[in-house]
Amino acid sequence: MRVYLPATIAMLSELSSSGEFLPVNGTAFAVTPALREFYTSGSTEELEYAALLEAARASLRLIASERDLADEQTPVRTRRVVVSADLDDVTVRSDLDDAVVRLSGSVPMTSVAAVHVDTAEAESAVSVAAEVVDSADLGDQDAELALGDVEDHELAWYAPQEVPFLLELM
Incomplete structure (x- = not known):
């Protein structure tokens, strides 16, 4: 099944260096029977x-969380990231x-089909959206x-295979 994993630039960097992706709480998005319905x-x-857009919205929450935990010396990159992977062990x-x-666990780089990342032009919009994503869920x-x-x-x-070069150019 193709799954879409919300991520951040920091998480993408970890995937690139370690060769595996550990999704937060094991959460991903996919075309499920309920989505089809x-x-x-x-x-x-x-x-x-x-499903990809749902993961992109979840990426905003991860960016907001990284901001909350960051100190002044550690800037948080404000680009949405979605890692697409093909996996068998998925629970709807x-x-x-x-x-x-x-x-149920980590995703090896060998299962990654593609990576989707915002361009630099989106950074200011992502920054604003990351601040208000929870308010939007509440109807603001x-x-x-x-x-x-x-x-x-x-x-x-x-x-x-382009991920290391992408990260290097950021």
Whole structure:
């Protein structure tokens, strides 16, 4: 199953150096039966894109969390990151949300199909959205607009072997 793992630049750097990705709480997103049911029409590609966007929104929460834990000497990169991987050991968790799945362990680099990362142009929108993502979930209209602004930015696609070069250029 293709899964979409929310991440940050720091987590992507760890994947690059260690060769494995440890998803936070084992959480990922995928095309689940509940997601298919929610979108009464749409191709598999469109449903995969919906799952990718859910992971991108979760990436905003991870960025916000990194900011909360960071000190002044450690800047937090404000780009959404989604790691796409092909895995067999996936548990659907529709009780949490339509696209949520749980993984039982780490994801080896050999299972990574692609990495999706915001471009530099998106950084200011990502920064704002990371601050208000929880408020948007609670119905704040201004926060929803900020999320809409960040979602106007498409994530760039990178092959797994390009990740070290991407990180070096940042």
